[in-house]
Amino acid sequence: MVGIVLASHGGFADGIAQSAEMLFGEQSNFAHVILRPDEGPDDIRGKMEESISSFDSQDEVLLLVDLWGGTPFNQASGLLESHPSWAVVSGMNLPMVVEALTQRMTNPEASAHEIATAIIAPAKDGIKTKPTNLMSEMQTQTVASSDKSEEIKNKSIPEGTVVGDGHIKYVLARIDSRLLHGQVATGWIPAMHPDRVIVVSDRVAKDDMRKSMIREAAPAGVKAHTVPLAKMVEIANDSRFGNTHALLLFENPEDVLKVVKAGIDIKTINVGSMSYSVGDVNANNVLSMNQEDVDTFHELKKMGIKFDVRKVPNDKPGNMDTILSKAQSLLNEQNK
Template identity: 55%
Template sequence: MVGIILASHGEFAEGILQSGSMIVGEQENVKAVTLLPSEGPDDIRRKMEEAIASFETDEILFLVDLWGGTPFNQANTLFEDKKDKWAIVAGLNLPMLIESFTARFSMDKAHDIAASLIDVAKDSVKVRPESLQPAESKAAAASEEPSKPLPEGTVVGNGKIDIRLARIDSRLLHGQVATAWSKDVNPTRIIVVSDDVAKDDLRKSLITQASPPGIKANVVPIDKMIEVWNDPRFGKTSALLLFENPTDALRVIEGGVEIEEVNVGSMAHSEGKVMINNVLSVDEKDVEAFKKMKDHGVTFDVRKVPADQRKDMWNLLKKTKYVN
C-alpha cells in the first residue's frame, strides 16, 4: 500500500489526519509530520526520513500544506532521487486526503494517486451564495443536467435502478457517506428515503447541498422511492439509498424494491433504546423491522465505513431482550 506523509506548518497535518481517520477509518502507512515554531528545516526533514523508514513500501505520496513552504521544500529535496516512485501534492485539504485514502484500495502507484487528487481538491471548493461561484463552474455543473425530462414509459438501459448500497444511518448524508461510501460504491445519485425529511424544506436543502462533487442528492418520500423503482426511465441510475431507521427500509422492501443487503451504519440513542455497540441503539420496533427484512431474504452488513470489519447483526441484537 502506498505510504502517505502529511506535512505542514504547525499542527495542521496532525489535525487533518485525525479528521480523515474519523471519516474513513484508521489508516496504515500514514504519518503526519509538523514544523513547529521552534524548529527549522532540518527538523522536519528528519521527521520525514523517520516516517519513510517506517513504511514497508517504496511508493511514497507527500501531501503538503503549501507549495514553496519549508515542508514542501524539504520533501522536494528528498524527492529528487525517487521521482519514479514518489509524488508531492501541495494545497492539502480534507477531500484530497480522503480521496488519497480511498484511492489506495485500487491504486498501488503514488503517481496514479497524485494525478487523481487534483480535480477532487478543486471541485471541493464551493461557495454560497451560488452567485459567487465562478461562471465557468456553474456552467459546467448545469451541463450535466438533462435538458428535459424523458417521456413517460421510456425504457433506459435495463429499466431498473441499480442500487449500489442501501444504508441505515440516522445522520443520513454526512462525511462518511459523502466521501468513504460514495467512493466505495460510486453512485450517480444519493437518495434519502424518508417521509419526515421530505416534508422538511430545511433538511432537504441541507442534504442536497451536501452532496459530493459529481453526485446528485435527492430526498424522496417512501412511496416516491417505490414509484422510482418501477419507472424504467431510471435504468441507468446508480443509487446509494439512505434511510433514517429500519422501519423505513422495511416499508420500501415491502413495496417491492429489491434490496438484497442493508448496510447498518449508525442509529442514534434515545430514551427506551438499547445500545448494542458504540454507534447503534435499537428498540423493539427496530428489531421487529430487522426480523421482517430478514424474512424477505435481506442480509445485513454492520459497518460505519468500508474499511471496517463486518459485524454480525444478530449477535449484536442478542444484547437486547428482543432476540434470543
C-alpha cells in the same frame, strides 16, 4: 499502493489525518508528521524518512504539505531529488486528503504522480462560501450549475419505455440517521460507484432545508435526491430507470421494512449509524435502538435480508445477531 505522508507546521497534519480516518477508517501506509516550534528542518525531514521507511513499499510516495516554500515543503522537495517517482503537493486541505485516499482505495495501482494530479481539482472545489455571492463569479456559476432538483424525473423518455433491463440497480442500501454526510460521500460513494444517491424518507422529503443540504453534500458527478417512501416505490417500478445505479439512504429500519414489503428488491442492508433518542439503548458506539428497531431488524432477517454492519468500507463487519442480542438485553433491563 502509494504511501501518503501529511506534513505541516504545528498540529495541522495530525488533525487532518484524524478527520480523514473518521471518514475512511484506519489507514495503512498513511502517516502524519508535524514541525514543532522548537524543531528545525532536520527534525521534520527525519520524521518524514522514518514514516516512509515504515511503509510496505517506498517505490511510490505522495507527500502532502501545508505551505509552498515552508520548511515541510522544502524538506519534502529535497527527498524527491533521489526519488523521481515520488510527488509533493502543497496547500493541503481535507478535500485533498480525502481525494487522495479515495484514489488510492479505488485504484490501488495508481502512481504517486497520478494521484497528485487527481487531487488538485477536488482541493480547489472544496472551497465554497455561503452565501454563494461571496465567491468569484466563475465559482458561483459552477455551484449553481451543480445544484440539481431533488425530483427524480425522466421527462425526456416516454412513459413505458424500457431502458436496459428495466430494473433500477441498488449498489448499496444503508441505514444512517445522518443520511448523506462525510463517510457516505467520501467512503461509500467512491467504493460503490452510484450515479444517484436517493434519500428515502417521508419526514425529510417535507424539509426543504435538509433537502437542500443533501443536494449540496453530493460529490461531483453524483445526483442526490430526497423522495418519500411511496415515490421510491414508483421509481422502483418505472422501467425508464433500468440503467440507474442508486445508493439508497434510510434514517431507520422501519422505513426499510416498509419499502421491502412494498416490493423493493433489497437483499442486503448496510447498517451504519443510528443516533440516540430518549428511550433508546446503545447497542454499540454508533447504533442506538428502541424495541421497535430491534423487532424490525428481526422481521427483516426473517424476510431474508442480510446485514452489513460497517460505518465505512474499510471497517471489519460487525455481527448483527450479537448487536441485537445486546440491545434486547439492555431494553429488558431498562423496562424492569
